[in-house]
Amino acid sequence: MGKYIVRRLLMMIPVLLGVTFIVFFIMSLTPGDPAAIILGDQASAESLALKRIELGLDKPLLFRYATYMGNLFRGDLGTSYRNQLSVAEQVWDKFPNTALLAIAGILVALMIGIPVGILSAKKQYTFMDNSSMVLSLIGVSMPNFWLGLLLSLLFALKLGWLPSQGMGSGFWGLLRSLILPAITLGTGVAATVVRMTRSSMLEVIRQDYISTARAKGITEKQVTNKHMLKNALIPIVTAVGLQFGHLLGGAMLTETIFSWPGLGRLMVDSITSKDIPMVLGAVIFMAVMFSFVNLLVDILYAFLDPRIKSQYKGKKAASKREVTV
Amino acid sequence: MSKTEELIRIEDLTVHYETDDGIVNALNDVSLSMLKGETLGLVGETGAGKTTLARSILRLIPSPPGVIKSGKIFFEDKDLLSLSENQMRAIRGNSISMIFQDPMTSLNPVMSVGDQIMEVVEAHNKNLSKEEMEKQALSMLEMVGIPSSRSHEYPHQFSGGMKQRVIIAIALACNPTLLIADEPTTALDVTIQAQVLDMITALKNRLNTAMLLITHDLGVVAQNCDRVAIIYAGQVIELGTLQDIFKRPTHPYTKGLLGSIPSLTKEVKRLSPIKGMMPDPTDLPAGCKFAPRCQFATEVCKQAVPPSYQVSATHQVRCILANVEVQNG
Amino acid sequence: MAEPLLKVEHLKKYFHTNHGTLHAVDDVSFTLNKGETLGVVGESGCGKSTLGRTILRLHEPTDGKVFFDGKEITALTKHEMKEIRRDMQIIFQDPFASLNPRMTVSETIAESLLIQRLYTRKQAVQLRKRVVELMDFVGLSARLVNSYPHELDGGRRQRIGIARTLALDPKFIVCDEPVSALDVSIQAQILNLMQDLQDEFGLTYLFITHDLSVVKHLSNTIAVMYLGQVVEHAPSRSLFEKPLHPYTQALLSAIPVPDPDYEVDRVLLHGELTSPVNPVPGCRFAKRCPYVSDACRKADIPLKEVEPGHFVACVLV
Amino acid sequence: MKTSEVKKQRTLASETWRRFRKNKLALTGMIVLVSLVLIALSTIVIDLVTDNAIYNNYVIKQNLRLRLQGPSKAHIFGLDEFGRDIFMRMVWAVRYSLFMGTIAIALSTTVGVILGSIAGYYGKVTDNVIMRFMDVLLAIPSMLLATAIVAALGTSLTNVLIAIAISYVPTFARTVRASVLTIKDQEFIEAARAMGASDFRIIFKYILPNSMAPLIVQATLGVAGAILSIAGLSFLGLGIQPPTPEWGSMLSSARSYIREGWHITVIPGLGIMITILALNVMGDGLRDALDPRLKN
Amino acid sequence: GGSSESSTAAVTGYKDTITVGQGADVTSFDPHIGKETPAVAVTNHIFDTLVDTNPATGEVIPQIAEKWEVVSPTSYRFFIRKGLTFHNGEALDADDVKFSLDRAIASASVSYIVDFIKEVKIEDQYTVLVTTKAPYGPTLRNLAVPFAAIVPKDYVSANPDILKTKPVGTGPYKFVSWTQNDNAKLEAFDQYYKGAPQTKNLIVKVIPEASQRTIALETGELDIVYDILVSDLKRVRENKNLTLLEAPSLTCFYISFNTRKAPFDNQLVRQAINMAIDRQLLVDTVNSGTGSAADEIIAPAVYGYYSTGVWEYNPTKAKAMLAQAGYPNGFNATLWVNNNQSRVEMCQAIQEMLREIGITVKVEVMEFGTFISRTTAGEHDMGYFGWVTSTKDADYSYYSLEHSSQQGAPGNRSFIADPEVDRLVMLGRTSADTKVRDAAYKDLAIRLKEVANNAPIIYTAITAGANKKTEGFVLDPIGYHRLETVKVAK
Numbered sequence A: 001m002g003k004y005i006v007r008r009l010l011m012m013i014p015v016l017l018g019v020t021f022i023v024f025f026i027m028s029l030t031p032g033d034p035a036a037i038i039l040g041d042q043a044s045a046e047s048l049a050l051k052r053i054e055l056g057l058d059k060p061l062l063f064r065y066a067t068y069m070g071n072l073f074r075g076d077l078g079t080s081y082r083n084q085l086s087v088a089e090q091v092w093d094k095f096p097n098t099a100l101l102a103i104a105g106i107l108v109a110l111m112i113g114i115p116v117g118i119l120s121a122k123k124q125y126t127f128m129d130n131s132s133m134v135l136s137l138i139g140v141s142m143p144n145f146w147l148g149l150l151l152s153l154l155f156a157l158k159l160g161w162l163p164s165q166g167m168g169s170g171f172w173g174l175l176r177s178l179i180l181p182a183i184t185l186g187t188g189v190a191a192t193v194v195r196m197t198r199s200s201m202l203e204v205i206r207q208d209y210i211s212t213a214r215a216k217g218i219t220e221k222q223v224t225n226k227h228m229l230k231n232a233l234i235p236i237v238t239a240v241g242l243q244f245g246h247l248l249g250g251a252m253l254t255e256t257i258f259s260w261p262g263l264g265r266l267m268v269d270s271i272t273s274k275d276i277p278m279v280l281g282a283v284i285f286m287a288v289m290f291s292f293v294n295l296l297v298d299i300l301y302a303f304l305d306p307r308i309k310s311q312y313k314g315k316k317a318a319s320k321r322e323v324t325v
Numbered sequence B: 001m002s003k004t005e006e007l008i009r010i011e012d013l014t015v016h017y018e019t020d021d022g023i024v025n026a027l028n029d030v031s032l033s034m035l036k037g038e039t040l041g042l043v044g045e046t047g048a049g050k051t052t053l054a055r056s057i058l059r060l061i062p063s064p065p066g067v068i069k070s071g072k073i074f075f076e077d078k079d080l081l082s083l084s085e086n087q088m089r090a091i092r093g094n095s096i097s098m099i100f101q102d103p104m105t106s107l108n109p110v111m112s113v114g115d116q117i118m119e120v121v122e123a124h125n126k127n128l129s130k131e132e133m134e135k136q137a138l139s140m141l142e143m144v145g146i147p148s149s150r151s152h153e154y155p156h157q158f159s160g161g162m163k164q165r166v167i168i169a170i171a172l173a174c175n176p177t178l179l180i181a182d183e184p185t186t187a188l189d190v191t192i193q194a195q196v197l198d199m200i201t202a203l204k205n206r207l208n209t210a211m212l213l214i215t216h217d218l219g220v221v222a223q224n225c226d227r228v229a230i231i232y233a234g235q236v237i238e239l240g241t242l243q244d245i246f247k248r249p250t251h252p253y254t255k256g257l258l259g260s261i262p263s264l265t266k267e268v269k270r271l272s273p274i275k276g277m278m279p280d281p282t283d284l285p286a287g288c289k290f291a292p293r294c295q296f297a298t299e300v301c302k303q304a305v306p307p308s309y310q311v312s313a314t315h316q317v318r319c320i321l322a323n324v325e326v327q328n329g
Numbered sequence C: 001m002a003e004p005l006l007k008v009e010h011l012k013k014y015f016h017t018n019h020g021t022l023h024a025v026d027d028v029s030f031t032l033n034k035g036e037t038l039g040v041v042g043e044s045g046c047g048k049s050t051l052g053r054t055i056l057r058l059h060e061p062t063d064g065k066v067f068f069d070g071k072e073i074t075a076l077t078k079h080e081m082k083e084i085r086r087d088m089q090i091i092f093q094d095p096f097a098s099l100n101p102r103m104t105v106s107e108t109i110a111e112s113l114l115i116q117r118l119y120t121r122k123q124a125v126q127l128r129k130r131v132v133e134l135m136d137f138v139g140l141s142a143r144l145v146n147s148y149p150h151e152l153d154g155g156r157r158q159r160i161g162i163a164r165t166l167a168l169d170p171k172f173i174v175c176d177e178p179v180s181a182l183d184v185s186i187q188a189q190i191l192n193l194m195q196d197l198q199d200e201f202g203l204t205y206l207f208i209t210h211d212l213s214v215v216k217h218l219s220n221t222i223a224v225m226y227l228g229q230v231v232e233h234a235p236s237r238s239l240f241e242k243p244l245h246p247y248t249q250a251l252l253s254a255i256p257v258p259d260p261d262y263e264v265d266r267v268l269l270h271g272e273l274t275s276p277v278n279p280v281p282g283c284r285f286a287k288r289c290p291y292v293s294d295a296c297r298k299a300d301i302p303l304k305e306v307e308p309g310h311f312v313a314c315v316l317v
Numbered sequence D: 001m002k003t004s005e006v007k008k009q010r011t012l013a014s015e016t017w018r019r020f021r022k023n024k025l026a027l028t029g030m031i032v033l034v035s036l037v038l039i040a041l042s043t044i045v046i047d048l049v050t051d052n053a054i055y056n057n058y059v060i061k062q063n064l065r066l067r068l069q070g071p072s073k074a075h076i077f078g079l080d081e082f083g084r085d086i087f088m089r090m091v092w093a094v095r096y097s098l099f100m101g102t103i104a105i106a107l108s109t110t111v112g113v114i115l116g117s118i119a120g121y122y123g124k125v126t127d128n129v130i131m132r133f134m135d136v137l138l139a140i141p142s143m144l145l146a147t148a149i150v151a152a153l154g155t156s157l158t159n160v161l162i163a164i165a166i167s168y169v170p171t172f173a174r175t176v177r178a179s180v181l182t183i184k185d186q187e188f189i190e191a192a193r194a195m196g197a198s199d200f201r202i203i204f205k206y207i208l209p210n211s212m213a214p215l216i217v218q219a220t221l222g223v224a225g226a227i228l229s230i231a232g233l234s235f236l237g238l239g240i241q242p243p244t245p246e247w248g249s250m251l252s253s254a255r256s257y258i259r260e261g262w263h264i265t266v267i268p269g270l271g272i273m274i275t276i277l278a279l280n281v282m283g284d285g286l287r288d289a290l291d292p293r294l295k296n
Numbered sequence E: 001g002g003s004s005e006s007s008t009a010a011v012t013g014y015k016d017t018i019t020v021g022q023g024a025d026v027t028s029f030d031p032h033i034g035k036e037t038p039a040v041a042v043t044n045h046i047f048d049t050l051v052d053t054n055p056a057t058g059e060v061i062p063q064i065a066e067k068w069e070v071v072s073p074t075s076y077r078f079f080i081r082k083g084l085t086f087h088n089g090e091a092l093d094a095d096d097v098k099f100s101l102d103r104a105i106a107s108a109s110v111s112y113i114v115d116f117i118k119e120v121k122i123e124d125q126y127t128v129l130v131t132t133k134a135p136y137g138p139t140l141r142n143l144a145v146p147f148a149a150i151v152p153k154d155y156v157s158a159n160p161d162i163l164k165t166k167p168v169g170t171g172p173y174k175f176v177s178w179t180q181n182d183n184a185k186l187e188a189f190d191q192y193y194k195g196a197p198q199t200k201n202l203i204v205k206v207i208p209e210a211s212q213r214t215i216a217l218e219t220g221e222l223d224i225v226y227d228i229l230v231s232d233l234k235r236v237r238e239n240k241n242l243t244l245l246e247a248p249s250l251t252c253f254y255i256s257f258n259t260r261k262a263p264f265d266n267q268l269v270r271q272a273i274n275m276a277i278d279r280q281l282l283v284d285t286v287n288s289g290t291g292s293a294a295d296e297i298i299a300p301a302v303y304g305y306y307s308t309g310v311w312e313y314n315p316t317k318a319k320a321m322l323a324q325a326g327y328p329n330g331f332n333a334t335l336w337v338n339n340n341q342s343r344v345e346m347c348q349a350i351q352e353m354l355r356e357i358g359i360t361v362k363v364e365v366m367e368f369g370t371f372i373s374r375t376t377a378g379e380h381d382m383g384y385f386g387w388v389t390s391t392k393d394a395d396y397s398y399y400s401l402e403h404s405s406q407q408g409a410p411g412n413r414s415f416i417a418d419p420e421v422d423r424l425v426m427l428g429r430t431s432a433d434t435k436v437r438d439a440a441y442k443d444l445a446i447r448l449k450e451v452a453n454n455a456p457i458i459y460t461a462i463t464a465g466a467n468k469k470t471e472g473f474v475l476d477p478i479g480y481h482r483l484e485t486v487k488v489a490k
């Protein structure tokens, strides 16, 4: 397992190189002049020129990329164009907030998604099934910024139950301020989880080992919990892992609506202000996190699925599939 | 057939699957009974309704789409079809247990084999202590020839034959009086099949368990059963002892089956197969289900389902030719 | 009239896997005469299919030579190989997986003719005529031309597979368990069909199966494989009357015979077939063999001709 | 017997359609979509015939003095923040919302299919290079990637399309690759190779047609996702440019008036939701209809 | 000034914290770098400048300099208030003043505000002499701009980057903490020379979504909100718990025609467009009745404003003028704007008005950086700009926007090069005599209306919403505020 993790970590390197290059390249395509962005529209020509030299913008693209990568390997993500602060620090500063929001969103999604998914699979083609499928479809179909606006109108303004924006302090304050953004973020994912759970459960329900379990004379509850759910969970974990990775970066809209001081907003701000070092730093960080979450999911997998665990352990089991993959 | 020895009696069982493509008539008025300790072979081709019959006994028909339309299943003087779900659960795995066709998929891949055996022990022996349960599970494992030290391993760590042994251990863990084995060796190689069948027979004799052995391999039946039922399109068309079926096959379908198998013992230049194929179970012919393929079929066959004729004390045949034979003989 | 059509010399096919080198076919040699049938039997995973595919160069052999009609096909270029494929064909086990589900019966059969440029798209009328003719050969009713495989039963699907193969008028066909997925009554129909075709076109079969009764019924000679190697190779009658290799003996004794009065002394084997990854030298069967001795574990045991045409690889004989 | 003979003549497409039709929800979704396509086409025709007269006088025509007026008999969906008729704008917007999503997905499907099938079929180094590149794209959250691309290339219809298309390529490449991998080892591929078929023929005649099912489903759901992404970009101010009516930008520009009149945000929001809902139910229905495992 | 001893924060009945909401975060706490309004809105409280302007009257008043004298048209002497200390305890003297101004001049971000200065000379510990490169009318007003902040020399010399994150000044509030993208926290500086601020804590929160800011104000999460969304003005105005504060701003929004490109090189076309825009309608509708129609590119609150009268709205006449100019069927053109919702909305409305006279305008929205650099390069047909006369002196805008030497990046994006305009701009710029300047700016206004290189659209109002319980809050047209006199009842 240790070896596997090391191999996966090594495999991240080319991916990250690719990510940096692509983002670097895309950002350099932007016609705007970073100097002008930093100094604003009332700056003089000389100061603009000076700023450009200071930023190294007079050098060719590849040279700048090489310099950047050189610094990166020394752990230096550079300083932001906009506020001239260390990128790494800012990213580290914002990341926990986004992670918190993403985790809360995923929790919401799981808490709604899994029970509803199970119920609708077990009661396939009933009213319950149809209505939860329709509801979950509505969930995925709703633009989430729209949902966010409607939620804060209702719960913050009309009812005054929850804060409309920002991140509260103290445990309860934080929790209260987390609810609306987490629901906004979680709804779309919940719908995906419902659908995932349902189809994965339906898949499992058809399996022979479920019949075997029933033939043992154990209760239906035991069949569901011990046999169906544990097996159905495996594909759900992948889906959720992937979603989580995307939530980390995809929380941009939610963070904007609820003034949540996270990485997503930092990135939108940086992209629109062409703060290249900031965007690069944040994206690299995101990509690392994304790969990391995927790795975690794979490890979690091994705990859920002993077949995979023994693969990592390098035991025999020369299945045909393993050979071709 | 003395009543005292009768273990299970199925009467006029009819099962349908109500699918989008129409109603699948999987079982049509099947009647069958088994004695304590005997092995009954149930033989038929794909789709004949073997699995459906087996599952009906345990009331494990996937529903929807499966529906038990009518019939009765008497087991130890109770009609299984009228029991509550709780009462039924007490019977499953306890007095009636079942082995499914494919050992590769019949075990839960994420649960250790020991736990899977434990589970059935636990379900039916609530008064035992944890240790006792574990002991019983391990002894079951040893009984099917797997060292108990491997009880914490997972199904994928076992070969096909060993998985089937584990499944047998689960099935026999509570000393059932009836074991239903649905093609227990079809997925295995012949040498392994021999091992597994040998073991099942030995254990079954030791525990005095009756067995319903489902298969499509007449060889397996000939080597392992006391009596045979041939099922075609959801109907038992011939029922008898081994000698009845193999030496005196009466139904044209049974004859055709025996003629289709290349023989190891005799030199046969050409096989004599049955022509045509199984009818569509959503669209069964009105009369004898085999009539469209039968070389002896007459207009009478196509009109009404022939009744079962008692050819001898042990031998029943659902064919009007048998009636002729009975009258002649 | 024994004219060799196929000659296989020291054929090897190794797969490289994460766990080591898998010797799927390990040094197999034999000769097959025109118009005859060689049955290949063995347990699941012993390398039967791989042997058949390597002979057809669907897998590139790791080592060894295959001569077909006097030509060394293992040395042919891709283009030359395409030519010769017309003469060497294959029928697969799974009648569903071996048909393209998106092609109708006639498309499937015509496909081989189009690929080999025996007809062009413009000759639609002739092509169709030929397709119907082939369908008739294999006993498929002409009204099924536009059916899709999923609408047909297993027996008919297998007939399509045979028709597709016959379309090219091959001399040699590898039959990879063509009947094991079928019910006995259908199986008998197909076996009869294959016999008829062999008689009519003088086909040569390499017939792969794990069903010994089928192999006995069809084959002139039989090769018994165990973990990538041929352990016994003999004329059909000779093998069944006097099996020499302990594995063959066990195999034969394990077959359930549909006769309640038939009695045999079961040779029950212990353990199961393992995977042929990095095999140790010596007899591959040594682990399960009731007669194993030290001699078995020293080096690979070569095939010995004990009687004319009867080869066996065992230290005991 | 008669009926089963009729059944035999069914093509795969009609078989699918037969199953699909049974799913009332999916059918409704399809009807909604077909109506939307018809609406889009008819507005295009109207524009061509009237030389944009309707467009100029009803769709983009402002009436600032009546801005934000609620629904009435004359304007059933009310007027927007420039006093434009929301109903007309909704109708004229269909083509952008629907077709942009479709075009973007068509683009990424094409590229994804090519990359995925090459990677899956040839395997080894080719596979590795292509899939690592996809991993790179996948490691950047798609919304972020799209935002960066639009920010870089500038906000225009084409750039938004390109951005969305690029961000969806990895999904399709992966889907196609996965199904190619499962199909490529099947015996009918081997049969084709035994007949001497070329790689090209095998990919296009055997592998791709058989991987269509997951692809079609993925594409349907992809269009839905793309419409949402376009709306999201519009929300960040990077979407379609005014005064072109497009639901996403209507919604995002209306969001500051969310409390002035419900109609102005709710209607475009519902428009998006219903379209996506229709696409999703249809995608689900297609999945069920195409999934061979659900076949009895 | 308030009572020097006791801090009113202790007075019961008032909250000890004011919470303010704004749309963007502080870019930098270094006053010589962070010059965007959201940054200044915070740093403004931390730093003082030599002089200040009265938010209500616009007149220049003392701050760090308790008085000053104009020695000559090019030199000013400032007398520094004695006994001032920075938040870290350092005493403020002439050294710090010279250091700060020199630092501002050297800063790429803000030098344009102070680069008229030739030299800052220390005359004694509490006197500095500022000499300018040329006679420069707006000198005092420029020195009142927060970018000319006075920072502690020793503290900053030790670490030139320190102010970015740990600002120390002499202002009424001390820096406490900053959570990026979330909030900045300040605490009252008890030794402030005017006495400690009324409220102990000041928190400035960042809420980018404008409608959410209003909601937060309504729910009481915020006490003061800057820049109320135009569409929310009515709501705030009508809410009995809130006060809406409005004042004319120093900002003018205008369209710049690229006079280098046809057909905008044609004065008649430019005038026609000016005439086709119904400015009052825009104010009444798109702007929800706030602000007013513009006639100049500087706002009435700016020194040097002369009203030439808003362009008459007359589409028929405009159409005729177009025909006269040779475009009877109109033409196609683009109007560029950066991605700011209210600017885009304004452009959309204008787009429609121009369509009425046959000009098909394509509104292209671009990200700010792109917008600036492409308009700087003169790639646009028309651009929609906003300009704040942050010195409250006409020169600041006229020189940058109208002088031929300032084409492109400095601000002249209509690329006008009119000798008469140039002459009048320089006259106003180099004279310290208000009468001369007044006359020059009047003539300039008249000339500019004729040239019509720009189409002034509206003067925005500066708005803020405050809780009714907020006392002492005065709106400053400049857009950023000092809240030291503000307190909020419980």
Ligand SMILES: Nc1ncnc2c1ncn2[C@@H]1O[C@H](COP(=O)(O)OP(=O)(O)OP(=O)(O)O)[C@@H](O)[C@H]1O
Binding pocket: B017, B018, B019, B024, B025, B026, B044, B045, B046, B047, B048, B049, B050, B051, B052, B053, B062, B065, B066, B216, B281, D296
């Ligand atoms: N879940 C189901 N839904 C619909 N039809 C079913 C279902 N299960 C079985 N059937 C149909 O019922 C008939 C009997 O099936 P059954 O599985 O009992 O046959 P079998 O004799 O066990 O066949 P096999 O040898 O293939 O296992 C078949 O036509 C089959 O297609």
Ligand SMILES: Nc1ncnc2c1ncn2[C@@H]1O[C@H](COP(=O)(O)OP(=O)(O)OP(=O)(O)O)[C@@H](O)[C@H]1O
Binding pocket: A318, A319, A320, A323, A324, C015, C016, C017, C022, C023, C024, C042, C043, C044, C045, C046, C047, C048, C049, C050, C051, C210, C275, C276
């Ligand atoms: N493409 C491949 N890559 C790696 N290993 C393979 C491949 N094909 C087959 N093998 C392995 O080679 C061995 C022989 O396989 P093969 O399919 O030839 O067996 P078989 O005798 O045909 O078995 P069966 O009766 O199950 O069809 C097996 O262990 C199999 O896992």
Ligand SMILES: [Mg+2]
Binding pocket: B050, B051, B052, B101, B182
């Ligand atoms: Mg079955």
Ligand SMILES: [Mg+2]
Binding pocket: C048, C049, C050, C176
């Ligand atoms: Mg095989």
